[in-house]
Amino acid sequence: EAGVAQSPRYKIIEKRQSVAFWCNPISGHATLYWYQQILGQGPKLLIQFQNNGVVDDSQLPKDRFSAERLKGVDSTLKIQPAKLEDSAVYLCASSLPGAQETQYFGPGTRLLVL
């Protein structure tokens, strides 16, 4: 079974630029999550999708971050414009419906904002 795929693996941008990350969850996993993991901290949930609907985006900085999952499968997370403090690893995870306690994580995208 293929795992959660993410791309790119690494990205370096300058502040005020835009960046987008892509995630392909495990087949059949209706629930998809985006986390932000700042160096030295645990992952923090940014947004959770159930199919193509948003379940929880309470910690998403909506003035600069956006995410979509138009067809209920792949998802993109965008930052526009980026700030220095956005430097982090962005993790995507997925789970089966009703099994949110068991999440499968992708390898992450490491973002550096200069």
Place this chain on the structure above:
Amino acid sequence: GDSVTQMEGPVTLSEEAFLTINCTYTATGYPSLFWYVQYPGEGLQLLLKATKADDKGSNKGFEATYRKETTSFHLEKGSVQVSDSAVYFCANSWGAQKLVFGQGTRLTINP
């Protein structure tokens, strides 16, 4: 709100040593508790979990017991190996809601 506090790292041990990584939590009610592990260059993966008080989760020689009275879920292993070197995250989840992670503990095992 819910939170998880982990033992600060980094932790460095010799092979075959006994390991304990402390984790305590605050939560409304009785959450489910987890340990996730992140090996170098890989994504987070679930190591073990416990869903109610006094449950013991175990996997790959690691164990953790859900202690309601001390609100703890300490990770233990009797004899660590070099391949156990990784970052370990404690997490909780209440009512199948979002996972709340601790800050992580980096473990290095020397041969």
